[in-house]
Structure formats: C-alpha cells, structure tokens
Amino acid sequence: MSDWSVKDLEYWDDKIMEIGKSYNLDWFPINYEICDYYDMIGSMVYHGMPSHYGHWSYGKSFEKTHLYYNSGLTGLPYELIINSNPSIAYLMKENPLYLQILIMAHCIGHSDFFKNNRIFSQTRPDNAVSRFRSAKKRIQKYSEDPSVGLDKVERTLDALRAIQFQTNRHGIDRLSHREKRKRLIEKINQIDPGDREEGSEEALARVPIEPDYDVLSSMIEFGSHLSEWEKDLIGIVRDESQYFIPQIKTKILNEGWACFWHYKIMNDLELPQKYHIPFLKSHNQVVRPHIGGINPYHIGFHLFTKMEKEQGMEECFITREVHDDVSA
Secondary structure (H helix, E strand, O other): OOOOOHHHHHHHHHHHHHHHHHOOOOOOOEEEEEEOHHHHHHHHHOOOOOOOOOOHHHHHHHHHHHHHHHOOOOOOOOOEEEOOOOEEEEEEOOOOHHHHHHHHHHHHHHHHHHHHOHHHOOOOHHHHHHHHHHHHHHHHHHHHOOOOOHHHHHHHHHHHHHOOOOOOOOOOOOOOHHHHHHHHHHHHHOOOHHHOOOOOOHHHHOOOOOOOOOHHHHHHHOOOOOOHHHHHHHHHHHHHHHHHHHHHHOHHHHHHHHHHHHHHHHHHOOOOHHHHHHHHHHHHHHOOOOOOOOOHHHHHHHHHHHHHHHHOHHHHHHHHHHOOOOOO
C-alpha cells in the first residue's frame, strides 16, 4: 500500500522547484508518468521513449529484465527521464514517498543538464517525441507494405543497429563528397605542378575521397542503389543515434549533476526524520563505489562536490555547460 497520493507528490514537487530556482537551475518542464513496475520495465527497454519503433531486441530485453526482477536477481532504476521539452519522467507506484521526492529532485538535475549542456545542443528536444513517433509510423507502413514486408524491414534494421553509432559523434557538420572534392581541387591548384605529391590528382577519383567515420551518412550519400525506404531507415537509425550519443558521452557528468542536486535539494527541504533517514540510505547506496567497476553516480557526485568545495559553484555550472566526460 502506497504511503502517498498525487497531492503529496504535487506538494513536494512545488517545494523542490522553488529550491531549484533559488539555485538558478534552469530545466525543461517535467511531466511525471505514474506506472507500475511492469510498465517501468517496458519504458526501460524503449529508453523511456513512449513513441519508439518496435524491434525484437526490445522484447528480448523486456523478458530478461522481467524474469530477473521477479526472481530477485535485479532491481529497477529509481528514475527514468528522457531528454525532451517538456521532459517525461516515470515514477513507480511501488516507491515510497521519500523515494518519489528524491526522484523528482534528481530529475530536475537531469533536465537542467539536458537543457544547458552543449553536447545536447543538436538533439532537438522540442520535437523529440514527435520525431520518434513519425519514425515509428513510417516503419510500420513499410512493414505492412506488400512490396517491402516485415522480414525485409527487420533484416535492414538488424544490420543498421549493428553499426548505429558509426555516425557523427562530435557535433561537427559533415562535408559531402562533392564539397570535399572541391576543397581538394582548390588545394591542388594552389601548389606548383612541379611540387605536387605523386598521386595527388589520382586522389580526386577516390570514392569516398577520404576516410569517413560517419558510415550511416555515407550510406545515404552513396546509396544510389538503395530504395527510398532503405534510405529512410538509415536516416531513422542515424537520427536516433545522434539523439542518444550525448547521453553516452556524458554519463558520469549527467548522473553526477543529478545526484549533486538531489542531495542539496533534499537537505534543503528539511524533510521529517522518517523521510530524511531513508533518503540518506538510498543516496549512499546510489553513490557508493563499485568494486571492480566504475559507478558513474559515485564519480560524478564526488567530482561536483569536490569542485564546489575547491573552486566554487560557478565552476560547477561551467562544467555542466561545456564539458563531456572525457574533457571533464
């Protein structure tokens, strides 16, 4: 039996937002979805995106997680929030009130990071949900098209998902083959014919003209032999990858920032002792070091805590705005 109601959540959410604003945090509005553990597992395997296209691998992940959870072999994450405007976050019915309060404070940190970190600047959160929904509808259309069919769609998606992160990871605009060839011609023309390196002109005939890490974009550019639906699937997978890559690149900072702020906000809330002590226990479980592995929550939380102590809060906000995990 839950020890909370929706009114309780609204009350504490208002107080959390008031404290967050007093620290000059700037987050997207957050819509909270209340679900049971079964729905939470479903949201997890679809990365929290309610309009994500279907794929057999998600069903496999769901069954595995569901089995492990019911067998007591694994738990479920306290929170799940997606990078969109407004942000969408999930609260499990089974969570006690103190944990729901902690999660809402944690989500404000995540949403602030999504909105302000430069690595996320090209993820287009304003239309993220609608983009994923449109992609889902197009994939369903191809699957139901007798000239294409489900088998072809699944085989193509399987192949593309195997190389889904072979795309632009650094937010730098990709030059087309034609643009690269034009630049190379200009470079060759600036060199005296007698000083040109052997084979420099033959390089103009290469396709691609230079190594291209963005394999998915290259497939679209040079895919004259591909049908339109295949090119569309490549574009869908590429767009999804570029949406999720910033979360991969900032796992430590993103989780550290959220833990840093939920800890501050929860202490400022002046919670009753019956909530504050369980909160401290849960917090310590989240940010404890993992023997033989890396806990991004542990590293990120202590990174920002140390930074605030030694360099001030301003440096924390600068780090949140400009860095990814490697540069930090």
